[in-house]
Amino acid sequence: TIDPGALWDDILTTARFGATPKGGLRRLALTEEDRQVRAWFTRTCTALGATVWTDTLGNQFARVSGTDASLPPIALGSHLDTQPTGGRFDGIIGVLGGIAVLRALRETKHRTRHPVEIVNWTNEEGSRFAPAMLASGVFAGVFTEDYARNRQDREGVSFGAALEAIGAIGEESCGAHGLAAYLELHIEQGPILEAEGCVIGTVTGVQGMRWYDVTVTGRDSHSGTTPMPLRADALQAAALLMTAVREIALAHAPEAVGTVGSVEVLPNSRNVVPGEVLFTVDFRDPRDETVMAMENAFRAKARAVAEEHGVTVEIRDIWDSPAVPFDRRLIDAVSESARELGLPAREIVSGAGHDAAYVARIVPTTMIFVPCAGGLSHNEEESATPDDVAAGANVLLRSLLKADAL
Amino acid sequence: TIDPGALWDDILTTARFGATPKGGLRRLALTEEDRQVRAWFTRTCTALGATVWTDTLGNQFARVSGTDASLPPIALGSHLDTQPTGGRFDGIIGVLGGIAVLRALRETKHRTRHPVEIVNWTNEEGSRFAPAMLASGVFAGVFTEDYARNRQDREGVSFGAALEAIGAIGEESCGAHGLAAYLELHIEQGPILEAEGCVIGTVTGVQGMRWYDVTVTGRDSHSGTTPMPLRADALQAAALLMTAVREIALAHAPEAVGTVGSVEVLPNSRNVVPGEVLFTVDFRDPRDETVMAMENAFRAKARAVAEEHGVTVEIRDIWDSPAVPFDRRLIDAVSESARELGLPAREIVSGAGHDAAYVARIVPTTMIFVPCAGGLSHNEEESATPDDVAAGANVLLRSLLKADAL
Ligand SMILES: NC(=O)NCCC(=O)O
Numbered sequence: 001t002i003d004p005g006a007l008w009d010d011i012l013t014t015a016r017f018g019a020t021p022k023g024g025l026r027r028l029a030l031t032e033e034d035r036q037v038r039a040w041f042t043r044t045c046t047a048l049g050a051t052v053w054t055d056t057l058g059n060q061f062a063r064v065s066g067t068d069a070s071l072p073p074i075a076l077g078s079h080l081d082t083q084p085t086g087g088r089f090d091g092i093i094g095v096l097g098g099i100a101v102l103r104a105l106r107e108t109k110h111r112t113r114h115p116v117e118i119v120n121w122t123n124e125e126g127s128r129f130a131p132a133m134l135a136s137g138v139f140a141g142v143f144t145e146d147y148a149r150n151r152q153d154r155e156g157v158s159f160g161a162a163l164e165a166i167g168a169i170g171e172e173s174c175g176a177h178g179l180a181a182y183l184e185l186h187i188e189q190g191p192i193l194e195a196e197g198c199v200i201g202t203v204t205g206v207q208g209m210r211w212y213d214v215t216v217t218g219r220d221s222h223s224g225t226t227p228m229p230l231r232a233d234a235l236q237a238a239a240l241l242m243t244a245v246r247e248i249a250l251a252h253a254p255e256a257v258g259t260v261g262s263v264e265v266l267p268n269s270r271n272v273v274p275g276e277v278l279f280t281v282d283f284r285d286p287r288d289e290t291v292m293a294m295e296n297a298f299r300a301k302a303r304a305v306a307e308e309h310g311v312t313v314e315i316r317d318i319w320d321s322p323a324v325p326f327d328r329r330l331i332d333a334v335s336e337s338a339r340e341l342g343l344p345a346r347e348i349v350s351g352a353g354h355d356a357a358y359v360a361r362i363v364p365t366t367m368i369f370v371p372c373a374g375g376l377s378h379n380e381e382e383s384a385t386p387d388d389v390a391a392g393a394n395v396l397l398r399s400l401l402k403a404d405a406l
Numbered sequence: 407t408i409d410p411g412a413l414w415d416d417i418l419t420t421a422r423f424g425a426t427p428k429g430g431l432r433r434l435a436l437t438e439e440d441r442q443v444r445a446w447f448t449r450t451c452t453a454l455g456a457t458v459w460t461d462t463l464g465n466q467f468a469r470v471s472g473t474d475a476s477l478p479p480i481a482l483g484s485h486l487d488t489q490p491t492g493g494r495f496d497g498i499i500g501v502l503g504g505i506a507v508l509r510a511l512r513e514t515k516h517r518t519r520h521p522v523e524i525v526n527w528t529n530e531e532g533s534r535f536a537p538a539m540l541a542s543g544v545f546a547g548v549f550t551e552d553y554a555r556n557r558q559d560r561e562g563v564s565f566g567a568a569l570e571a572i573g574a575i576g577e578e579s580c581g582a583h584g585l586a587a588y589l590e591l592h593i594e595q596g597p598i599l600e601a602e603g604c605v606i607g608t609v610t611g612v613q614g615m616r617w618y619d620v621t622v623t624g625r626d627s628h629s630g631t632t633p634m635p636l637r638a639d640a641l642q643a644a645a646l647l648m649t650a651v652r653e654i655a656l657a658h659a660p661e662a663v664g665t666v667g668s669v670e671v672l673p674n675s676r677n678v679v680p681g682e683v684l685f686t687v688d689f690r691d692p693r694d695e696t697v698m699a700m701e702n703a704f705r706a707k708a709r710a711v712a713e714e715h716g717v718t719v720e721i722r723d724i725w726d727s728p729a730v731p732f733d734r735r736l737i738d739a740v741s742e743s744a745r746e747l748g749l750p751a752r753e754i755v756s757g758a759g760h761d762a763a764y765v766a767r768i769v770p771t772t773m774i775f776v777p778c779a780g781g782l783s784h785n786e787e788e789s790a791t792p793d794d795v796a797a798g799a800n801v802l803l804r805s806l807l808k809a810d811a812l
């Protein structure tokens with residue numbers, strides 16, 4: 001079993017890089033804070049006897065050899081970047097859980113057949129650079145390296161320039177080495193495990209998700225002198241479309257979700273009728289047909305609002321990540337590991353995107369969820385108990401050993 | 407009569423300070439661009455033989471003496487600051503029209519009884535520092551100097567610090583000298599004069615207006631994993647309140663207007679359900695009771711939305727500027743001047759706030775409007791014809807002479 005104290009210590013240590021006053025983290029991808037936690041990853045894994053390297057998109061790998069040099073590695077990983085007001089567990093326990101497994105293997109001198117590799121994927125959150133899971137997506141062949149390098153943050157800085165700025169570009173071309181299997185430990189980020197008293201979620205797949213950028217263009221005018229009927233108010237039209245996002249999700253209850261997370265208003269002056277509004281839309285459901293139906297409903301609403309309000313509405317597709325099924329043999333390995341450890345478990349579909357969703361396209365993959373308080377994530381108050389995180393890492397260790405024996 | 411060519415040249419010259427690629431102006435109060443146009447004001451008025459000085463809040467005065475040194479001056483003025491995407495006429499023609507009057511008096515060697523004073527009031531727009539008409543408000547005793555100095559822009563820079571940064575603080579305490587009358591030439595910023603083929607609007611007063619800052623507080627959470635019923639989505643609640651602003655204004659048709667001009671979302675990440683939204687509200691109507699009724703309707707809606715969406719809504723009063731009637735004798739002087747010049751004119755109530763609205767509290771005051779294309783203002787495409795601007799300046803000159811004789 002893994003050393004729960006050392007794992008919790010690692011959580012406290014990494015929580016220093018980008019710590020916020022409210023006890024959360026602000027460690028956006030490829031910032032100075034990200035550079036610091038990457039250096040910590042290299043130091044820590046090297047000290048555990050692993051060979052550490054970085055690929056051309058900043059993905060970090062730490063490998064220990066197995067008994068059979070002809071076999072590809074089994075990878076354990078997740079990401080160390082966070083949301084602007086993120087927590088100390090999202091992604092992080094997947095990487096630190098892998099490090100805890102490395103530590104356990106080293107202390108018990110256990111040699112697996114396959115090499116074991118811990119991975120820290122670049123820009124999973126998608127907050128600084130959309131879409132999410134960008135570098136694991138390139139690893140899996142979903143995006144090209146050029147596509148990734150040209151993504152821009154809101155200030156216009158490209159992903160490629162940001163990689164360079166923090167010195168995170170390695171020599172191995174992204175995706176150049178193969179994997180035998182991939183396992184990712186993560187907090188659930190939702191309320192189900194906690195509500196049902198489960199410690200382990202055996203993740204059967206990831207729901208479908210689509211992201212859009214919407215631009216509403218009207219006409220700037222004076223807030224005091226422009227009669228209501230003569231306005232082309234981009235914000236009034238946008239506000240109707242924002243409320244439509246929620247209504248469309250509710251119309252596909254209970255599983256569908258729809259979110260407007262980001263808004264920019266121009267010129268953003270209190271006595272100017274806004275001439276332009278940009279906002280984002282995020283639609284998700286376990287069934288791809290439902291996501292598509294939500295998109296169609298939104299496009300229809302956008303046409304109606306544009307006509308009625310005398311504005312134009314442009315909808316740009318930013319991301320389309322269809323629903324992903326995980327590998328049945330690995331799912332069973334996780335279930336069995338939980339059972340052996342006496343941990344209450346249930347199967348669950350992930351509401352969030354994860355690097356595992358892309359890696360699953362080319363490698364047998366699954367995930368292990370542990371509960372987080374109140375299902376709260378993407379929030380500085382995100383929290384998980386030391387016991388649950390340790391339980392998840394123990395299931396990760398056992399699942400690795402089972403995968404190694406398959 | 408005034409020299410129309412020299413006036414138009416001044417408009418083209420001042421349009422260089424803060425020029426935008428789209429042909430408009432971005433000359434927010436107390437920025438480097440504002441410093442440049444202030445220096446131009448000083449140079450130009452000094453060359454016309456005026457004594458120029460600045461008061462403690464950056465208001466600029468340029469005075470030429472009259473024949474009776476015991477009389478207080480008649481002031482002509484407006485403002486040289488603009489919106490972030492503003493035009494070349496709003497405020498500007500009031501100051502440059504005054505300068506055109508100075509030039510005409512000088513060239514004809516005409517001496518008025520009263521001294522004549524051209525004024526450039528600081529921070530009329532209210533875009534960088536709310537409320538609008540801040541320094542004319544202090545001049546008129548509506549606000550204290552301390553209140554003005556402590557206003558902050560969105561970056562937290564105070565009005566006092568911004569004044570200091572561009573060296574715009576003079577010695578005369580704001581409001582220390584009295585005026586005999588105040589006349590302000592301005593574009594209408596609305597569609598009425600153009601629609602009715604009038605060149606001159608004889609302004610009888612300014613409608614009532616109130617500004618608010620609204621903060622909606624919910625809870626950040628994950629956009630993919632948080633079921634719709636468990637959300638406390640600050641943006642969905644805010645969007646409903648934004649649409650309510652429009653509906654409330656429409657319910658008080660035809661004169662009422664309601665606007666949300668500025669929005670900020672936190673953390674503003676596309677896969678985070680927003681935990682906090684700040685937005686502004688601007689309600690106006692010629693009747694103060696109607697403005698009050700709109701406020702009450704909005705507060706009731708805010709309570710209902712807060713309850714239904716599990717968020718809190720805080721409404722802060724930022725500005726309350728009741729309806730203002732102008733001075734009947736000066737209104738008549740403007741009407742008569744237009745008639746003498748053969749210019750089609752009508753009486754009109756201003757939908758926009760103006761420095762004249764505050765100065766009117768302590769000094770007999772009125773305004774002269776000229777049309778602008780399509781009624782469009784607070785827009786880089788704002789435009790007025792050389793003929794209409796010159797006609798307005800000629801009415802300003804005649805009205806000054808009539809006021810001087812009263
Ligand atoms: N796990 C996680 O929060 N990933 C970010 C991508 C998403 O929005 O689902």
Ligand SMILES: NC(=O)NCCC(=O)O
Binds near residue numbers: 223224531595
């Ligand atoms: N004239 C003008 O645009 N003033 C700004 C204050 C207002 O919003 O009415």
